[in-house]
Amino acid sequence: MGVILTFFKLLGHSGNVLAVEWREDRPETYRVVEGDTLWSIAGRFLQNTWEWPEVWRGNSQIQDPNLIYPGDLIVLDARGAQPFLQVDGVESDRLSPRIRVTPLAEPVPVIPLKAISPFLTRPRVIEADDMDRLPYVVGLAEEHVIGGPGDRLFVRSIQRSIPVDYSFFRPGVEYRDPDTNAVLGHEAIFIAEGTLEQTGDPATIMLTRAEKEARAGDRLMPSHRVEIGVGYLPHAPRKGLTGHIIGVMDGVSQIGQFSVVALDRGSLNGVEVGHVFEIWQKGSEIRDMIRPNFGQNLIGSEQKAGELMVFLNHRRVSFALVMNAERFIHVLDVIRSP
Numbered sequence: 001m002g003v004i005l006t007f008f009k010l011l012g013h014s015g016n017v018l019a020v021e022w023r024e025d026r027p028e029t030y031r032v033v034e035g036d037t038l039w040s041i042a043g044r045f046l047q048n049t050w051e052w053p054e055v056w057r058g059n060s061q062i063q064d065p066n067l068i069y070p071g072d073l074i075v076l077d078a079r080g081a082q083p084f085l086q087v088d089g090v091e092s093d094r095l096s097p098r099i100r101v102t103p104l105a106e107p108v109p110v111i112p113l114k115a116i117s118p119f120l121t122r123p124r125v126i127e128a129d130d131m132d133r134l135p136y137v138v139g140l141a142e143e144h145v146i147g148g149p150g151d152r153l154f155v156r157s158i159q160r161s162i163p164v165d166y167s168f169f170r171p172g173v174e175y176r177d178p179d180t181n182a183v184l185g186h187e188a189i190f191i192a193e194g195t196l197e198q199t200g201d202p203a204t205i206m207l208t209r210a211e212k213e214a215r216a217g218d219r220l221m222p223s224h225r226v227e228i229g230v231g232y233l234p235h236a237p238r239k240g241l242t243g244h245i246i247g248v249m250d251g252v253s254q255i256g257q258f259s260v261v262a263l264d265r266g267s268l269n270g271v272e273v274g275h276v277f278e279i280w281q282k283g284s285e286i287r288d289m290i291r292p293n294f295g296q297n298l299i300g301s302e303q304k305a306g307e308l309m310v311f312l313n314h315r316r317v318s319f320a321l322v323m324n325a326e327r328f329i330h331v332l333d334v335i336r337s338p
Contacts, residue, residue: 020054021047022083029088030074038110039234039309039323041074045085048338049307049323050234050276057086067107110233110274111321115258116311123221124249125262125317126171127185134219137168138202146213150206153194153214157201165223166205168192168214175317177264178244178332184264184316187247191218234309237275237337241265245279245333249319255329259322261308263335266316273313277320277335279305281327305329307338 026045042052057077068074073088126134141152172187192210196203207214247262248255255261265271283300305327308320322329 020051023047026076028076032068032070032072032074032108034070036070036108037112038068038108041068041108042234045074045076048236050236050338053233053235055082055084057084069107111309111311111323112258115321116260119249119260119312119319122167122190123169123188123224124312124319125175125185125314126169126188126219126221127314127316128183129315131171131186131219134221135166135203136220137214137216137218139216140214141204146215147192147207148210148213149192149208151214152197153205153207154202155205155220156203158196158199158203158205158220159201161196161199163222164196166194166196166220167223168194168207168210168218168220170212170218173247175246175262175264178246184246184266185314187262188219188221193223233274234276235272235274237272237277238270239337241270241277241337243269243271243277243335245329245331245335246317248331255322255325255331257306257322257325259325259329261320261322261329263310263318263320264316265335266314266318268315271310271313271318273310275310276323276338277308277310278338279308279322279329280334280336281305281330282334302334303327305333308335 023045030041030044032041038052039049042049046052046055068087074085075088077084077086135155135158137153138156139154140147141154144151147153168191169188170191172189174186175184176182177184189212191212192207192214194205194207197206198204205220243263243265245255245261246264249260249262252259263271263277281303283302286298286300288298306322306325306329308322310318310320312319
């Protein structure tokens with residue numbers, strides 16, 4: 001897929017590294033195998049996966065020192081006051097040049113790419129601020145009512161010849177802030193792809209591929225692909241950042257491990273790609289059957305339900321992959337910085 005992982009470089013290792021929670025059953029070494037992810041490797045050593053940047057030590061003297069490949073041996077070095085992890089044979093304080101032979105295998109990804117790759121090629125949200133600004137279909141050539149591949153559509157309005165390729169979307173369910181009821185955006189239901197033939201008002205676009213029939217009212221956005229690059233690494237958001245799960249993708253009703261969910265927080269709230277949140281659920285109502293007339297029903301304490309990691313953020317809405325599910329997860333469950 002051409003998607004690689006570049007690990008976050010630590011600044012210095014001068015003893016200012018925050019204390020991390022190591023697993024009691026952590027191994028002294030681990031050999032990376034095909035199918036591993038950074039999340040799964042970090043989980044073998046750490047209680048909190050997002051603390052990986054605090055303990056990873058690459059070799060700054062070689063090119064791409066922070067990549068991990070299948071076959072690499074990860075070693076726990078606990079000789080100093082602050083234990084750290086590195087690839088076997090890497091000596092970060094060595095002064096002489098070092099050449100590393102890069103294997104043909106792809107570096108391990110942060111999270112399972114198969115689960116998120118469809119979301120990196122198409123927008124999944126039409127934000128509220130953009131709804132009235134996006135070009136939209138006003139009609140089809142030759143008096144057609146619906147359009148498929150090979151049909152021409154008239155669009156208001158596209159005055160620039162770049163970009164050339166566009167994706168067609170239909171507004172779906174509303175995403176709302178559960179606290180304020182404000183509309184954050186709409187689910188973007190993918191319809192088709194097309195190529196700009198003529199600018200203007202209306203502009204003309206030829207449909208090249210379609211999953212559904214295009215019709216008047218469908219919105220357009222430039223086709224694009226989001227690449228995973230530098231900084232795409234599990235890390236904790238600022239303390240106190242909270243939000244909610246407001247949707248689950250692809251029409252499923254059950255939310256479990258590796259489900260993709262929508263969040264009611266985005267870049268305007270400080271959410272970054274790679275942020276890890278804990279998922280919490282309200283306590284269940286408990287009815288006192290022994291003394292039913294003694295006060296009101298009781299509410300149990302909140303329960304942690306799992307963890308998720310943001311892989312795509314917009315201004316007001318973000319998308320995340322559920323990495324761990326300790327309980328059944330639901331829409332409107334709370335997310336919190338760990």
